[in-house]
Amino acid sequence: GQNIDQPTEMTATEGAIVQINCTYQTSGFNGLFWYQQHAGEAPTFLSYNVLDGLEEKGRFSSFLSRSKGYSYLLLKELQMKDSASYLCAVRDSDYKLSFGAGTTVTVRA
Amino acid sequence: IAGITQAPTSQILAAGRRMTLRCTQDMRHNAMYWYRQDLGLGLRLIHYSNTAGTTGKGEVPDGYSVSRANTDDFPLTLASAVPSQTSVYFCASSDLAGADTQYFGPGTRLTVL
Numbered sequence: 001g002q003n004i005d006q007p008t009e010m011t012a013t014e015g016a017i018v019q020i021n022c023t024y025q026t027s028g029f030n031g032l033f034w035y036q037q038h039a040g041e042a043p044t045f046l047s048y049n050v051l052d053g054l055e056e057k058g059r060f061s062s063f064l065s066r067s068k069g070y071s072y073l074l075l076k077e078l079q080m081k082d083s084a085s086y087l088c089a090v091r092d093s094d095y096k097l098s099f100g101a102g103t104t105v106t107v108r109a
Numbered sequence: 110i111a112g113i114t115q116a117p118t119s120q121i122l123a124a125g126r127r128m129t130l131r132c133t134q135d136m137r138h139n140a141m142y143w144y145r146q147d148l149g150l151g152l153r154l155i156h157y158s159n160t161a162g163t164t165g166k167g168e169v170p171d172g173y174s175v176s177r178a179n180t181d182d183f184p185l186t187l188a189s190a191v192p193s194q195t196s197v198y199f200c201a202s203s204d205l206a207g208a209d210t211q212y213f214g215p216g217t218r219l220t221v222l
Contacts, residue, residue, distance in 0.1 A: 101149055
């Protein structure tokens, strides 16, 4: 099974940077995903890490350390539209995803 | 159709009634999944199917059943709904290759009274 922890809420100012941490304990690791979910909508894919290191996609970056069971999602140059929940998900050796409860990010003007 | 569709969008149901949530994908993905999302608990896997004709149980399968007669459709049935099944239900699919990213449908908001 998987145990995935991420902060419940974070608040930041427009134009700032926010880092959302995710720690996990797993019986089998086969990749880590970050999804964005706006209120009332479906989760949408943001990033995928399977090897240690940083993956950058425009304003969003995701980092993974498998030895520490740790990942973070970095959101740069925050915009109002980035206000959403961010879900950390770990995939096991059976290709099943386990999700954290999500971090709600509020961007203030 | 583009991607994954779910029906109905929302439903209010009396306890004890039978209900089927529909899910259809047009991406020819091998795998399909049903999740429920409850406040503070995140997404939890109910059932999954890695290919047409096969299904498996997820983390919270009790009270739910699924079938996978073909690649595109993956209905979720509540045989006798109970109030604890009030939730938002998401269907997802993936191709079980490469990064195997799961793509989600728009969700069904179900209320059981």
